[in-house]
Amino acid sequence: MDPLDRLEVDIARCLHCGACVGSCPSNAVFLNEVLLEFNDACTLCKRCTKVCPVGAISLVGGD
Amino acid sequence: MDDYDVVVVGGGPAGTSTARWAAENGARVLVVEKRQEIGSPVRCGEGISRSWLDSVDLKLDSRSVAWEVKGAKIVSPNGTPFYLSENMAGNEVGLVLDRVFFDKLLAKNAAKAGADIMLKTSALGLIMENGKVAGVRIRSFGETKEVRCGCVVGADGFESQVGRWAGLDTALAPKDVTTCLQYRLTNIEQEHEYCQFFLGSVAPGGYVWVFPKDEDTANVGLGVQLSRLREPAEVKGYLDRFIESKPWLKRGSPLEIVSGAVSVCAPLERTVADGVLLVGDSARQIDPITGGGISNSCRAGRVAGEVLAKATEKRDFSAKSMQAYEDGWRDILEDHLYRNWMAKEKLVTLSDETFDKVIETLNEVGVESMSTFAILKAVEKRHPDLVKEFQELL
Numbered sequence: 472m473d474p475l476d477r478l479e480v481d482i483a484r485c486l487h488c489g490a491c492v493g494s495c496p497s498n499a500v501f502l503n504e505v506l507l508e509f510n511d512a513c514t515l516c517k518r519c520t521k522v523c524p525v526g527a528i529s530l531v532g533g534d
Numbered sequence: 535m536d537d538y539d540v541v542v543v544g545g546g547p548a549g550t551s552t553a554r555w556a557a558e559n560g561a562r563v564l565v566v567e568k569r570q571e572i573g574s575p576v577r578c579g580e581g582i583s584r585s586w587l588d589s590v591d592l593k594l595d596s597r598s599v600a601w602e603v604k605g606a607k608i609v610s611p612n613g614t615p616f617y618l619s620e621n622m623a624g625n626e627v628g629l630v631l632d633r634v635f636f637d638k639l640l641a642k643n644a645a646k647a648g649a650d651i652m653l654k655t656s657a658l659g660l661i662m663e664n665g666k667v668a669g670v671r672i673r674s675f676g677e678t679k680e681v682r683c684g685c686v687v688g689a690d691g692f693e694s695q696v697g698r699w700a701g702l703d704t705a706l707a708p709k710d711v712t713t714c715l716q717y718r719l720t721n722i723e724q725e726h727e728y729c730q731f732f733l734g735s736v737a738p739g740g741y742v743w744v745f746p747k748d749e750d751t752a753n754v755g756l757g758v759q760l761s762r763l764r765e766p767a768e769v770k771g772y773l774d775r776f777i778e779s780k781p782w783l784k785r786g787s788p789l790e791i792v793s794g795a796v797s798v799c800a801p802l803e804r805t806v807a808d809g810v811l812l813v814g815d816s817a818r819q820i821d822p823i824t825g826g827g828i829s830n831s832c833r834a835g836r837v838a839g840e841v842l843a844k845a846t847e848k849r850d851f852s853a854k855s856m857q858a859y860e861d862g863w864r865d866i867l868e869d870h871l872y873r874n875w876m877a878k879e880k881l882v883t884l885s886d887e888t889f890d891k892v893i894e895t896l897n898e899v900g901v902e903s904m905s906t907f908a909i910l911k912a913v914e915k916r917h918p919d920l921v922k923e924f925q926e927l928l
Contacts, residue, residue, distance in 0.1 A: 488577060490795035493692035494711050494760065502693060504568055504656070518708065522760050524715035524793040526767025 476515055476532055480507045484527035491519035491528060538564045538650075539846040541670050542687040543657040543696050545572045548814020548831035549689030550640040550649075551590065555839020557647035561846040564681065565644060566655040566672055573637030577794040578828070579716060579753050581729045581745040583628040586829040590836050592643075597635040600747045603628065604727045610893035611734030611886035618901070630729070630745045630753070631828075640832070660686060660699045660810070667700070667809025667851075685842060685851040687811050689835075692795055694816030700807040704818060708761040709882075710799035712740050712825055715769045716755025719777070719786035724752050733889045736776050738762040739882040740825075744783075754783060757796065757825055759882055798822040800875045801868050806856045813838045819867060822875040823906065830867055837862035873927060877906040880923050891920060 478500075487505040499513035507528075520528045540556050542549045545567030557563045569575070580600065587594065605619040605628075645651060655674040660667050661682070669682035688696025697704040724730070726749050732742035739759025746752045756773050763769065777783045797818045805817045813819070814831035821830065841859040845851050884892075892913055901912045910928055914921045921928065 486791060486793045487575075488793040488795070489691070489693035490713055490793060493694065493795055493797070494706060494708075494713075496705060498695075498698055501695075518760070520766050521708075521763040521768070522711060522713045522795055523766065524713050524769035524795075526765075526770065529766060 473532055476530060478509055478513060478515065478517075478519065478528055479531045481527045481529070484525050486525060486527075488524070490522045490524060494518055494522045536669070536682040536684060538562045538681060538683040540564070540685050540687060540842050541566065541681055541683045542649075542689050543670070544689035544691055544814075544816070545569075545641060545651065545653075546637060546689060546691060546814065546831070547640055547828050548691075548816070548819075548835050549687065550637070550644040551832045551835025552687055552689060552813050552838040552842070553644040553649040554640070554647045555836045556842040556846070557644060557649040557839075559840055559843030561839075561843045563644070563649040564683070565641070565649055565651045566657060566674075567651065567653050568656040570654050572641045572651070572653070573634040575792070576633045576790070577792055578631075578633050579743050579745050579755055579825075580631040580633055580747075581629070581743065581753075582631060582826065582828055585628075586833060590832045592640075592832065594629075595635070595639055598632055598639050599629050600632040601630040601726070603630065603729050603746060605729075607725060607728040607730045608893065609730060609732045610890045611736070612890045614890065614893050614897070616893045616896045617728070630747055632747075657686075657690070657696065660696075684849070685809050685811060685845065685856070687813060687838065687842070688816045689813050691815045692797060694812070696810060697812045697816055700810035702802070702804055702807055702810070702812060704802060704812070704816065706797055706799055706818075709739075709759060710797060710822075711760040711795055712757035712798050713760055713763065713769050713795045714740075714755055714757040714793065714825070715773050716743075716753050716792040717773070717777070717788040718747065718751065718790040718792070719754045719783060720751040720789050722750055722752060722754075722786040723782040724750070726750075726752075732776070733893075734886040737772055742773075742776050751789070753792075754786075755792065759798075760795070796820050796825045796827065798825060798875070798878055801864070801871050804860070805863070806853050806860050808853050809851050811838055811842070811856055811859055813863075817863075819863070819871065822871065822878040823881070830871075833866055834863040837866070874906060876927055877910075877924065883923075888920060891917060895920075
């Protein structure tokens, strides 16, 4: 995987429901009230992109 | 002296129930809620029964109840309905709540019992001293503070952080997570005397619900097993397609969008640690078949509160001292949760054709109650082949 790959939140879609937070196996995503934040523990497993009911999270390349 | 005996993280039904029973029995309790309002935003289908209310001494006010139904209507993939009256439908039907008011009612009860509540306050982490929990760091209106207490209660829902901080294993496999989306649709034509459930490939590994909020408004939502999902926004696709396929729904307009996830796992190994206790969704006390958690949260919350009050008297919040909670909630919930998890593991494998046969059989032979056991027994009479997979449950 590209070291610059990362997960990005589309705030226009996010409903701040926390589905991604509770499903994350690495506890790498935190809902700061209505703002989703990823930390360095993220392994880019992409589980959050699937659990998000409205598709607000996507993997973006570093390039 | 500590600021409080107990700090409860999360102002949902599990947290405020725990707070109420702990405070009523003498503990000094603080509830911290990160949002600006108890009960909002709603993340719930809102359908429940009345049967458990007395066990937690809860009297609903008129605003907490949006609608009352006669029972449940379960619809097979080929469209065949099976009707269940309320007294047979178990824990999930009878009432459709208004959670905005219901959660406030529970919070009022906690406040009346003497608990303090802080809004717009997040828990940031446990304060550890000499290897022991000594309190919790919070951020309240942007200000970071330390609150010293004997026990931190994780009532922080599906997203639970408290359990992870305490080293309790609350991790979920994708097959044990259901991801949900719901619209409150108005201007629909529904059978408003029933909570409706649609089974099969309309919601793989889950179901679609239509729970009436008034004559022409309903919570229309679905849950899909996370292990069945591959692409982003698939859940929204399933819900939009379901609504589009039903002439009685497709002309409806949304009043609210609700999303979220629920655990549908086997009971956890441990829900207490030294100075930490988990309750409700954070303790994974959700019914793995229905995804319902309100009644279990309120019932486990009562046990938690009573045990915490005793621990307060003893000044001992060790895991050993709070073992009575671990034992107490398991006495009332664990067997049911475990059986329903086993049943869920099988149900998610059934084809549409099998669901059709099961509903057809239930219409022929009837069931005595809505328990998994009663349904399997009923099906076994006509189609022993259909339930042979479930033999261990029978």
